[in-house]
Amino acid sequence: MILDLDIGNTLTKWRLKDADSSEIRSRGAVWTREEWRPGSDIPDLDIVEAVRISSVARRAVLEETVALLQRQVGNVHVARSTPEALGVANGYEEPERLGVDRWLGALAGYQLAGGCCAVDCGSAITIDFVLPGGRHLGGYILPGLRLMKESLKLGTRNVAIDPDSEAEELLAPGRRTVEAVNHGIYMAAVSAINRVYAEVCDMEGVALPLLLTGGDARVVSRGLQVPHAVWPDMVYGGLEACFPLTAAERAGRMSGAPRVPPPVSLEKIRAGLAFSMLL
Numbered sequence: 001m002i003l004d005l006d007i008g009n010t011l012t013k014w015r016l017k018d019a020d021s022s023e024i025r026s027r028g029a030v031w032t033r034e035e036w037r038p039g040s041d042i043p044d045l046d047i048v049e050a051v052r053i054s055s056v057a058r059r060a061v062l063e064e065t066v067a068l069l070q071r072q073v074g075n076v077h078v079a080r081s082t083p084e085a086l087g088v089a090n091g092y093e094e095p096e097r098l099g100v101d102r103w104l105g106a107l108a109g110y111q112l113a114g115g116c117c118a119v120d121c122g123s124a125i126t127i128d129f130v131l132p133g134g135r136h137l138g139g140y141i142l143p144g145l146r147l148m149k150e151s152l153k154l155g156t157r158n159v160a161i162d163p164d165s166e167a168e169e170l171l172a173p174g175r176r177t178v179e180a181v182n183h184g185i186y187m188a189a190v191s192a193i194n195r196v197y198a199e200v201c202d203m204e205g206v207a208l209p210l211l212l213t214g215g216d217a218r219v220v221s222r223g224l225q226v227p228h229a230v231w232p233d234m235v236y237g238g239l240e241a242c243f244p245l246t247a248a249e250r251a252g253r254m255s256g257a258p259r260v261p262p263p264v265s266l267e268k269i270r271a272g273l274a275f276s277m278l279l
């Protein structure tokens with residue numbers, strides 16, 4: 001089995017992948033912290049022959065994790081942001097400072113769709129752009145839904161946005177504090193993504209496929225007007241592409257990769273942008 005780990009600021013996601021069949025056998029998530037117990041928090045390491053890790057948590061968390069895993073599994077791969085990989089040129093002035101989850105998402109998106117806009121709705125919402133040809137432009141970081149909510153001291157922090165809510169509901173004016181807060185932050189996230197996507201496509205003169213991942217991807221997806229795909233395993237896809245271990249991975253196939261709808265035309269994107277400026 002291959003153990004894939006995606007250590008975010010809030011949650012540590014794991015999944016077990018069968019090295020022979022390339023099937024995902026199990027998956028889970030635990031709060032990100034310094035130490036976990038294999039066998040209860042994460043799967044028993046006896047059956048694991050290789051580990052691949054993406055981590056944006058504090059350095060100590062990664063070091064502890066790698067030390068723990070290396071004691072039992074010889075083969076541990078830790079992803080890093082680099083100036084170039086898999087045909088993508090990192091747009092950061094200091095490429096190693098780009099969050100590795102963003103880098104892996106950009107690599108996976110590029111491998112799947114050519115150029116892309118890769119959005120990760122987690123603790124932070126990150127929006128990254130890769131042009132056809134592989135130039136990563138850099139991106140945007142804004143607080144995620146939960147962080148936005150927690151920064152307001154209105155006694156609403158424990159009432160999360162219901163992930164099954166309809167977008168029309170979430171975009172309507174709130175008539176109670178908790179509604180006003182939830183609808184406000186939802187509007188902030190969704191309109192920022194719509195605007196940034198349109199602005200950058202306009203600037204670069206290309207309509208890019210839009211991909212969404214992260215804990216809040218599903219609910220954010222409902223509020224987006226432009227065609228896009230949700231890919232929960234996008235960061236894992238980057239790990240597969242960087243460290244291919246199975247036959248399918250070596251052939252360039254990433255687990256759970258969605259069908260990507262073609263983007264709307266650049267003319268439509270520009271018309272939408274011009275319209276929103278008139279208002």
Ligand SMILES: Nc1ncnc2c1ncn2[C@@H]1O[C@H](COP(=O)(O)OP(=O)(O)O)[C@@H](O)[C@H]1O
Pocket residue numbers: 007008009010011012121122123124144145146147213214215216
């Ligand atoms: N079951 C859940 N537990 C915790 N957070 C959740 C859950 N479902 C959705 N979320 C949302 O997803 C975010 C965490 O998403 P994730 O992509 O795992 O973040 P990160 O990679 O930063 O740890 C939380 O901030 C919260 O808004």
Ligand SMILES: CC(C)(COP(=O)(O)O)[C@@H](O)C(=O)NCCC(=O)O
Pocket residue numbers: 008009010056097098099100101102120122123124125126141144
């Ligand atoms: C921006 C992030 C905090 C997002 O992390 P996440 O929300 O997925 O936990 C992470 O990618 C990070 O720590 N990046 C380093 C700074 C940067 O990318 O510029």
Ligand SMILES: [K+]
Pocket residue numbers: 120121122123124125126214
């Ligand atoms: K994120």
